[in-house]
Amino acid sequence: MSVRTAAAIFVILALAACQREKRDIHVGRDKRAVPALTYRESDLIPGGRPPLEIGRGGNAGGVSPYEGNAYAISEGEKLFVNYNCSGCHSLGGGGIGPALMDRNWIYGESPEQIFQSIARGRPNGMPAWGTRVPVFQIWQLVAYVRAMGGLEPKSAKGARSDSLSTSTPRPRRPAEDVLQ
Amino acid sequence: MTGLQNMLAPFGPIAGWEAWLWWVLFWVSVVVYAATTAPLFYAVLKGRRAAAPANENARVKTAVIGWATGASALILLTLVGVSAAVGSRISDLHAIEGIPISLNAQQWWWEVVYPNPDPSLTITTANEIHIPARTKVKIDLRSSDVIHSFWVPNLAGKRDLIPGRVNLTWIQADRPGTYRGQCAEFCGYQHAHMSFLVVAHEPEEFQLWLAQQRQATGEPADDMQRKGRQVFQSRACILCHTISGAQAYGTVGPNLNHFGSRQTIGAATLPNTPEKLGEWIVDSQRFKPGNRMPPLDLPPEEVGPLVAYLESLK
Numbered sequence: 001m002s003v004r005t006a007a008a009i010f011v012i013l014a015l016a017a018c019q020r021e022k023r024d025i026h027v028g029r030d031k032r033a034v035p036a037l038t039y040r041e042s043d044l045i046p047g048g049r050p051p052l053e054i055g056r057g058g059n060a061g062g063v064s065p066y067e068g069n070a071y072a073i074s075e076g077e078k079l080f081v082n083y084n085c086s087g088c089h090s091l092g093g094g095g096i097g098p099a100l101m102d103r104n105w106i107y108g109e110s111p112e113q114i115f116q117s118i119a120r121g122r123p124n125g126m127p128a129w130g131t132r133v134p135v136f137q138i139w140q141l142v143a144y145v146r147a148m149g150g151l152e153p154k155s156a157k158g159a160r161s162d163s164l165s166t167s168t169p170r171p172r173r174p175a176e177d178v179l180q
Numbered sequence: 181m182t183g184l185q186n187m188l189a190p191f192g193p194i195a196g197w198e199a200w201l202w203w204v205l206f207w208v209s210v211v212v213y214a215a216t217t218a219p220l221f222y223a224v225l226k227g228r229r230a231a232a233p234a235n236e237n238a239r240v241k242t243a244v245i246g247w248a249t250g251a252s253a254l255i256l257l258t259l260v261g262v263s264a265a266v267g268s269r270i271s272d273l274h275a276i277e278g279i280p281i282s283l284n285a286q287q288w289w290w291e292v293v294y295p296n297p298d299p300s301l302t303i304t305t306a307n308e309i310h311i312p313a314r315t316k317v318k319i320d321l322r323s324s325d326v327i328h329s330f331w332v333p334n335l336a337g338k339r340d341l342i343p344g345r346v347n348l349t350w351i352q353a354d355r356p357g358t359y360r361g362q363c364a365e366f367c368g369y370q371h372a373h374m375s376f377l378v379v380a381h382e383p384e385e386f387q388l389w390l391a392q393q394r395q396a397t398g399e400p401a402d403d404m405q406r407k408g409r410q411v412f413q414s415r416a417c418i419l420c421h422t423i424s425g426a427q428a429y430g431t432v433g434p435n436l437n438h439f440g441s442r443q444t445i446g447a448a449t450l451p452n453t454p455e456k457l458g459e460w461i462v463d464s465q466r467f468k469p470g471n472r473m474p475p476l477d478l479p480p481e482e483v484g485p486l487v488a489y490l491e492s493l494k
Contacts, residue, residue, distance in 0.1 A: 025469050033477030047418040082432040083419060132416045134474050
């Protein structure tokens with residue numbers, strides 16, 4: 001095979017290897033609604049008032065569309081603070097609520113289980129966010145919570161956080177170094 | 181000159197000085213350009229001729245170069261002086277009375293706070309800055325995330341809003357009117373849609389506006405608006421927005437007090453009409469993709485009342 005043919009094959013293979021991460025900005029109709037929950041596990045509802053009706057969002061209990069998606073994890077990080085998750089969970093270390101950075105997952109660590117925890121709420125204080133928050137944002141929060149617990153690929157979790165850095169960046173921190 | 185966002189159509193002293201400086205620089209440049217291009221044209225048009233010996237007219241040539249260099253240096257130094265004088269005049273913050281308006285830029289909107297020693301009289305609004313005309317107004321500039329820049333071409337030049345730092349600037353509008361401004365430092369996806377309005381009122385009218393803004397919303401006027409308020413409180417809106425008097429205290433998104441009296445939606449992205457508001461609420465990503473407000477799947481029977489309620493907040 002000539003050098004030119006080899007070079008052509010190499011270029012074609014290299015281009016085929018390009019994989020740009022998909023940013024879900026124009027969210028589909030099914031994901032932008034509030035999840036369709038038939039029951040809640042908590043009486044705490046953000047905002048106080050009960051929802052008008054059961055949501056119409058699909059994918060409540062489906063597969064996480066944002067596994068390993070850096071954009072989703074970054075959005076989840078912003079939402080975590082915006083929705084005041086840090087009020088009970090701090091920035092992962094816990095406080096009123098359990099720590100999210102450790103390996104102790106009370107209700108499970110799979111994306112599906114974390115979705116249910118956030119959407120339906122849990123006993124002893126976790127509000128039912130699925131009454132207010134749209135499905136795609138819950139999945140973004142799921143991705144971020146998993147990233148906090150070290151379950152997302154390092155390449156997807158940015159080393160820089162939005163706030164002042166006081167210690168080793170998160171992806172660089174060994175898993176054994178966090179709370180048990 | 182007239183014109184929206186036209187820095188050469190000044191409506192305030194700062195913009196006036198800046199426009200004056202612009203014209204000075206422009207005409208000086210025109211003259212210098214003509215003076216340097218004319219000999220070039222002359223030489224080109226005169227055509228080729230035999231080369232003269234190298235040292236002929238050496239003294240004349242040296243003199244010409246000397247005078248031209250001297251003149252250039254003099255012009256440049258003068259322009260530096262003029263520029264510095266204008267610069268110091270327009271950044272002079274002395275003797276401006278009153279508490280500064282606080283501007284907090286976020287991606288991609290402007291939070292406007294009118295502080296007051298009495299916290300209950302503090303006004304928070306978004307994307308519209310109301311000022312009294314013919315009065316110097318100090319503005320505090322802060323940012324929550326990245327560097328933005330405050331620019332109202334008709335009134336004042338650019339001043340950056342830098343996270344972690346408080347910058348100070350002032351503006352003055354010489355007559356009442358609405359002046360459009362823009363973010364002038366690239367700040368992300370929707371930097372292009374991060375504009376705002378400066379509305380100048382007659383001083384008495386401004387006091388009335390302040391008093392009106394201090395009032396919390398009362399009860400909705402009819403059933404449709406009541407349903408709209410219920411939608412607002414029962415959907416995701418309260419997680420991010422504040423409406424005083426409607427038990428909504430979200431601080432993530434723009435404050436919606438007296439939203440019905442604002443001229444635009446989404447940092448001057450859309451005009452504030454009921455139709456556009458409905459489209460914005462259901463899918464703001466269509467107009468401003470990447471902005472922090474999620475698209476909401478609200479059925480039409482909820483959007484109508486919600487829009488009616490929001491537009492009723494005058």
